[in-house]
Amino acid sequence: MRYFAFIFLLFSVFACSAKGERVFKVTSDSVRFKSADGKIVFGGTLSKPVGKKSFPTLVMVSGTGKQDRNGTMAGHRIFEQMANYLAAQGIAMLRTDDRGVGTTTGVYETATTGDFATDALAAVAYLKSRKDIDPDKIGLMGHSEGGAAISIAAAESKAVKFLVSIAGLAMSGLDAQLKQNADLVAASALPDYDKKRSNEINAIMFKTAYRYANSDSLEMKLNEAYQQWKVKDDAYFKTLNIQFDHFRFPIYSYVQNSKGAWYRYFIRYDAEKTIRQVKVPILAINGDKDLMVAADDNLANWKKFASEGGNRKVTTVKIQGLNHLLLPCESCDNKEISKIQAGVSIAVLTLIKDWIYKTIR
Template sequence: MNSFEDLKETAQNFIGLLFAGDFTSAAGKFDDQMKIALNEAKLQETWINTIIEAGALIQLNAPKTAEVESYKIVTIPCSFQRSIIEVQITFNKEGQISGLNFIPTSMEYHAPDYVDKSAFSEVEVTIGEGKWALPGTLTVPTGSEPFPGLVLVHGSGPNDRDETIGPNKIFKDIAWGLASKGIAVLRYDKRTFIHAKQLTPDMVDKMTAKEEVTDDALLAADLMRKTEGIDTKRVFLLGHSLGATLAPRISQQDNELAGIIIMAGMTRLIEEAILDQFTYLYNLGGNITPQQQAELDDLKNKVDKLKDPEFIENISRQDLPLAMPVAYWKDLHNYDPANTVKTLDTDILVLQGGRDYQVLESKDFKGWKDALNHRENATLKVFSELNHLFIAGEGKSSPQEYMVEGHVEKEVIDYIVEWIK
């Protein structure tokens, strides 16, 4: 019979095939009974339905093993953006897969100490209407109206309204923290999260940041202004990561916003940021493996191709970094955050984590600083110990750090409250 060490490796390879979308090879590891119970098409459907709401994979955790009668079981917990899914694989004596379970584990949220739950209430709202209407939550302070309002705009990827990453809920921290201090906050599920199953491949190919982010952010700001008890002249917008990068564009299209808050926004081209991120992550261990170097070389080649104006006109998704749609790249190439922010008359707050490896103080924050130099209505602040999620830590930041429970630092909450008020 196969040893547990061999079966652990087989289990990890099997999960790798699932993530690669190679369901033919994955189903080929089943015994005869499993091939009937869970054929290739059913395996694909089950896997996609399991992970569709889990978000991006952050890491595979250490395998756990068990033995029941003549079967050996390997369970690998997979940490995703919004949940942990345990992939439980049962092997027969011949080392074939004779059982497969996907077991989701939700992560409980614990409110930070700066939250006073008696200071606010929450109501469910709907942003927009029709096919792409989005469910959201409006957090309203108790006390005398009208309240200043803040709309939260997510980072890249299919984010929920709390911007859940592992056990952390960045937007819930901000909403509850600010509402405890008398500021109403609106957060909502992103279109690519709540309507993922309605997005056809053709729609995804044509999607740009306008459909993914901007359109819904504008609707949310409009809803906030129309909400009873909100000061219509004091509605602000806070973007995080991609949302922060696009905040100047959103403000350019909504001249009623009282101000924008840019939390970890990029001023570099997105492909340069992606290359920098992968280079950083592959160097965290000290030595880059030959495979990692090959992947970096391939990514750099794709980034270089994007700089050729003629090439981008005849490019396919497979030739692009992360296989992102061509329309998406073209849209972002036609947008310069630093130059756009210069055109705004509104108040601007730029916040940056000093330990952020995704959005860099030395490049992105410097870009905002250079663009807003000597502007009296612009405030810029670096929090040296905070990462991309504005959670405190030590040493070099890593994706694994996002799986440790923490909260948006109280100093950040207080800084935003003081700036708005």
């Protein structure tokens, strides 16, 4: 298996430590490498500590939606901040642009969570080809859907030595859809009767999509399920004696999305089966205000599923007052994110650093 790399020095930075710990100078280099089949060229940034001969290295795996290597979301450069902090603490990180983003080729829209796991393993293979990286200290860090991708990757390859989940998914696709949308509905300003209707139609559509995900009749079955519900729902709404019905389910866009390869794969993703196969140490961190990946359910699953497979090397931590991006929040809804001035919680960064040093020898 051959990989090629173009490396350009971007910048060097110095960091400081309030605790008097050793802080390393950081170099961040632009790198390029190919997928195993040679069809995709990945562009990324490798941040390393200077003056340290052997160090752990993380591959950052992003969540749902096209993201650049810096994890730029709502004005926050999440992955860049984490990479700079960890490298200054002696832990390297490789972060890449997603398929079809920045300098990475390929098409994001036709890729699945399984494909993203394959991309992560391509990054691991590239790191193993470098003389400055210790092949026995390479791990994956996944955010959101990236938690599922790193689980798949670790289940498939012994080259992955540890996992770090940050607000990472450890629920099956169907359960994740049901829980996430129920939490979003509960946190919304909808009247109670519309919350009831939302949860009802969401459950019907998600379960129908799950049942027919591998069938050519998926689109037809989804439309049928919606129309059957609509007849009953119209009759229900009349009993409320409310003049105008403002509730709308986005049936067309949902069906079009569900027909795609990503959704068909995701809704059938089996977290329990996958995580049971992961035998390496796992650190899972969630914020308690996360509306996208529920902290209690997912943290419990990381431990439960891994334990079922005989892996008890799992540490889970729930941190108070953090949202899905692990930022400190007040209202903690998605509208607030762009207004938050702070970066990723230092508690999260410190946890990751301390756990890696304790676990990866």
